[in-house]
């Protein structure tokens with residue numbers, strides 16, 4: 156028995172095949188589980204009679220520190236929102252602000268059952284430090300644009316050099332945290348920048364991420380400039396490396412879906428952000444499945460969502476896909492849950508005394524639909540054998556302190572704006 160094993164008694168457990176079990180279970184440090192006979196040496200015994208144990212959420216597209224920008228530029232469409240609201244505010248961004256924003260974001264994610272984020276934001280080394288302290292997992296992609304940014308005021312050349320240095324320094328927590336490269340988009344990065352980032356990804360084996368085909372304007376502009384849509388264009392310049400993370404993919408052709416599939420790219424559906432910014436195009440989940448694309452789910456930054464709660468994102472994905480395709484069979488509870496937790500090796504327990512989880516139904520058959528469409532509080536979060544939340548209290552981040560710090564940071568950030 157490994158030293159991080161816990162026994163959860165008389166509980167409901169949802170396994171990786173979406174089957175609900177009832178009984179006593181051991182949660183092992185390596186992320187696996189097994190039935191308990193009741194006599195094993197364990198770190199802790201947890202009364203699971205009012206708990207549902209599931210895999211944790213994996214949030215594949217975030218800008219964590221953007222909780223600092225929540226609700227600014229409400230009502231603006233994407234390009235206007237970026238140019239008149241987000242980018243001007245970010246000129247005042249400091250390392251300290253990124254630190255407090257990231258800490259608040261991580262606290263929100265743990266409290267809502269997420270143990271992994273694929274992030275793209277300024278001062279990635281600061282993000283890495285905060286995430287390491289929190290105990291969750293992450294891919295932290297240093298952002299690259301051709302224009303000057305708060306972390307790289309000299310633009311893309313400096314960004315690439317600094318990120319190369321960061322990658323050379325290795326992971327702050329091996330097996331949990333990796334650094335990567337976040338080329339912002341085809342409209343903020345030149346061909347040369349995109350190719351150099353791709354070369355660095357190939358050389359180091361790190362993850363490459365990008366926003367792509369988010370709005371109709373972006374794809375039309377790319378087509379007018381290059382005679383190709385964004386994913387075709389990226390393919391033509393040999394941009395993709397194994398497992399490239401492509402956020403949004405709302406306006407893509409079937410040919411582009413085949414390109415994504417051929418490169419083993421992850422296409423990240425961000426339904427709430429897309430709807431909040433009125434992007435119009437919805438990623439076609441069934442067409443992506445037909446093309447064999449690996450689809451993941453993400454909230455995007457809290458600035459374009461107001462929430463990092465993946466339970467809400469899972470619900471939004473299921474609803475918008477059904478609605479857009481006039482087909483209530485798409486993304487049922489099992490498939491939606493699988494999409495939102497794909498690859499998770501961690502565990503979350505949900506509070507069954509929460510009225511939103513009732514009725515449970517015969518053999519617990521209503522538990523999963525209730526969880527997705529209705530909601531529940533998170534009691535415990537376990538990552539690689541470590542309890543980072545127990546009985547509704549996060550242990551690795553001071554949630555109240557992070558909230559107070561966020562308030563004063565926002566005050567400072569927007570002073571003079």
Ligand SMILES: [Zn+2]
Nearest residue numbers: 366402455456
């Ligand atoms: Zn984004």
